[in-house]
Amino acid sequence: MAGPSVSVVVVSRGRPDALDLCLTGLSQLDHPRIEVIAVTCPRGAAAVDARDDSARIKCIPFDAANISAARNAGIVAAAGDIVAFIDDDAVAEPSWLRHLTAPFDDPGIAATGGFVRGRNGIGFQWRARSVDATGTAHPLSEPGTEPFEPDVPAGHAVKTEGTNMAVRRQVLAELGGFDPAFRFYLDETDLNMRLHRAGYGTVLVPMAQVHHGYAPSARRNRDRSPRDLTEIGASLAVFLRKHCDEAARGPAWNAFRRAQRARLLAWMQRGPLGAGDVARLLLGLRRGWKDGQGRALSAPAPLPEPSGPFLDFPARPGAAHLALSGRSWQRAILQKQARSAVAAGQIVTVFRFSPTALYHRMRFHPDGFWEQTGGQFGRSDRAEPLVQARTLAGRVAQEKALFAELRRF
Numbered sequence: 001m002a003g004p005s006v007s008v009v010v011v012s013r014g015r016p017d018a019l020d021l022c023l024t025g026l027s028q029l030d031h032p033r034i035e036v037i038a039v040t041c042p043r044g045a046a047a048v049d050a051r052d053d054s055a056r057i058k059c060i061p062f063d064a065a066n067i068s069a070a071r072n073a074g075i076v077a078a079a080g081d082i083v084a085f086i087d088d089d090a091v092a093e094p095s096w097l098r099h100l101t102a103p104f105d106d107p108g109i110a111a112t113g114g115f116v117r118g119r120n121g122i123g124f125q126w127r128a129r130s131v132d133a134t135g136t137a138h139p140l141s142e143p144g145t146e147p148f149e150p151d152v153p154a155g156h157a158v159k160t161e162g163t164n165m166a167v168r169r170q171v172l173a174e175l176g177g178f179d180p181a182f183r184f185y186l187d188e189t190d191l192n193m194r195l196h197r198a199g200y201g202t203v204l205v206p207m208a209q210v211h212h213g214y215a216p217s218a219r220r221n222r223d224r225s226p227r228d229l230t231e232i233g234a235s236l237a238v239f240l241r242k243h244c245d246e247a248a249r250g251p252a253w254n255a256f257r258r259a260q261r262a263r264l265l266a267w268m269q270r271g272p273l274g275a276g277d278v279a280r281l282l283l284g285l286r287r288g289w290k291d292g293q294g295r296a297l298s299a300p301a302p303l304p305e306p307s308g309p310f311l312d313f314p315a316r317p318g319a320a321h322l323a324l325s326g327r328s329w330q331r332a333i334l335q336k337q338a339r340s341a342v343a344a345g346q347i348v349t350v351f352r353f354s355p356t357a358l359y360h361r362m363r364f365h366p367d368g369f370w371e372q373t374g375g376q377f378g379r380s381d382r383a384e385p386l387v388q389a390r391t392l393a394g395r396v397a398q399e400k401a402l403f404a405e406l407r408r409f
Contacts (some may be wrong), residue, residue, distance in 0.1 A: 004104055005033045005310055006097055007078030007169070011070040012040040012088035013063065016047035018215040024368050025091035027053060028347055029315040031098050036313045039074045044088075056313050065218070065231075067162075068178035068187045075177045075303055078169055079310035085188075087163035089215035090116075091364040093208075093406045094316070094347050100166050100208035103147045110200035111167045111192075112147070113160025114208030121211050121362030121372070122380050122402070128204050130156040131189050133244040134252040135236060140204075145405070147205045157196035162188035164210045169306075171200060176300025179242075184219065185235040193243050209406060211364065225272035229260065229281050230288035237292025253289065260285055321347045321408045325396040328354035328373070338369040349407060351396045357387045360399070370407075372399055 008026060012019040019040060026036055036056070038048050041063040048059045058077050062070045075083055082101055086092055096114065103109045118125035128140040130152040137159050140150050150158050165188060175194055178187050195202060216222040219231070236256055240249040264281055267273040273281075322341050326334050331352060338348045348369035353376045360374030374380060376395050377387050380402070390398065400409055 003032065003098075004081040004101055005035075005079075006031060006082045006084055006101055006166070007035050007037055007074075007080035007310075008084045008086060008097070008313075009037045009039065009071060009074030009078065010086055010088055011062075011067055011074065012038060012044040013065065013070075014041060014043060014217065015088050015215050016043045018213070019044045019088040020047045020051065021364060021366055022086065022088050022091055023048070023051065023053075023057070024366070025364055026086075026313070027315060028094045028319070028368065029092060029097050030094050030317045030319065031101065031315060032317045033080075034097060034313050034315055035078070035080060035311045037074045037077050039070045039077075040088075053314060056311060058308070058311055066180055066183040068182050069180045071187070072177040072180070072300075072303065075169065075172050076307050079306040079308065081169060082166050083169050083172055084166040085162055085164075086210055087212065089213045090163045090210045091213070092210045094319075094321075095406050095408070096164075096208050096210055099147075099205050100164070103203040103205065104166075104168065106201075108201050109149075109203050110171045111158075111160060111165065111195055111202040112205050112208070113158070113166075113202065114164040114205050114210065116161050116164050117209060117211045117362075119212075119214055120360065121364075122360060123382050125212055126161050127206070129159040131159040131192060132156050133193075133240075134248065134255075135186050135189055135239045135243075136252075137189075142204075142206060145206045147203050147207075149201055149203045152196075157192040158202040158204065159192055160188060160202065160204075163212055164208065167191075167195075171195070173303040173305075175302075177303050179238075179300050181238045181295045181297065182235045184231040186239045187235070190239060190242065207405065211362070221272065223272055225267050226264070226281055229285040230291070232260075233285040233288025234292035234295065235288075237289050238295055238297070241293070241297060257282075257285065316345060316347065319345055319347050321349070323349050323351065323400055323407075323409050325351040325353075325392075327392070328352055335365070335367070335369075335371075338365070338371075339367050342368040347407060349400075349403065349409075351399055353392060353395060362403075 037058040116126040129137040356375035357378040358375035360380035362372040
């Protein structure tokens with residue numbers, strides 16, 4: 001069974017290298033029918049144009065600092081039955097879309113969300129969560145690796161992440177897509193609340209996974225320390241006005257401001273921020289809060305029919321998966337083998353370990369293969385001991401097992 005046609009929307013602004021890597025990852029998806037829509041600034045458009053598959057990518061010019069409006073531009077261009085979203089600083093597992101769209105076989109399901117691995121490519125950044133009327137996320141119990149529709153507390157909605165979610169296009173169009181009042185932050189959370197209140201079902205899919213890299217932007221540095229909190233404050237104000245009882249808005253804002261101050265002080269203690277930075281960022285947060293109080297609130301207007309036909313993107317359904325392994329000093333030969341296999345149409349993962357206790361990292365190489373590095377005796381999962389007694393073969397087998405279901409080794 002071919003499954004639904006899927007439009008994948010990627011919004012990118014000022015990060016052409018990250019966008020290019022994300023698109024290379026999408027080119028290895030195993031879903032049989034996808035189109036890719038890059039909503040991007042001039043630098044991103046140039047990166048798309050430089051790719052060999054550029055003629056099979058819908059490139060939508062957009063250079064305003066408003067992720068909701070950019071996503072809506074992508075939805076208007078989307079001709080698939082389902083619209084999936086991924087950030088430009090994320091890379092999808094090859095099986096991502098196959099897992100993420102499987103629950104749509106049930107006509108009662110309107111949206112799905114997957115799990116997000118963090119910067120080391122192994123541990124999870126976000127898993128199953130619900131969200132309440134203050135925008136606060138709460139962890140949910142997970143029954144296993146199969147898709148599930150959570151039973152959330154009263155007043156909560158199922159939380160999906162903007163970098164790993166999918167919604168029926170018809171439903172998105174009906175709801176008006178994302179609310180442009182959320183220029184950044186809580187944009188997908190607002191959609192979660194609107195889906196829930198409209199009675200639509202959302203399923204969480206643990207095996208639908210992406211790797212989120214936290215690329216630098218106008219709002220954060222490479223080390224993830226914040227540069228600006230203005231839009232975060234504004235979006236919180238809009239969210240509370242839309243979804244929270246008036247009496248609870250002030251306490252919710254005060255709790256959020258205290259949490260942000262504590263986060264900034266922790267950054268200051270670690271070194272990236274100084275006292276002046278903390279004061280400036282808190283001032284921006286308050287300025288954003290005041291700005292959000294004055295933003296117009298209205299129900300987003302329904303979105304139009306697709307602006308053009310479906311444009312098939314050349315992914316890799318049915319591709320063979322190959323695992324290569326060796327020592328750290330075999331990097332050149334292993335990467336050469338990986339590039340050759342990728343050129344032949346395979347999905348490749350390289351496990352390259354040194355005889356040390358270094359921490360592990362899984363990343364997607366710009367040449368189109370996955371590569372896990374670290375020490376033969378080191379820790380990959382944060383719950384593991386710092387040092388492990390393993391042979392090289394045993395360690396490779398252990399790490400392959402973590403991704404075996406995702407990559408079909």
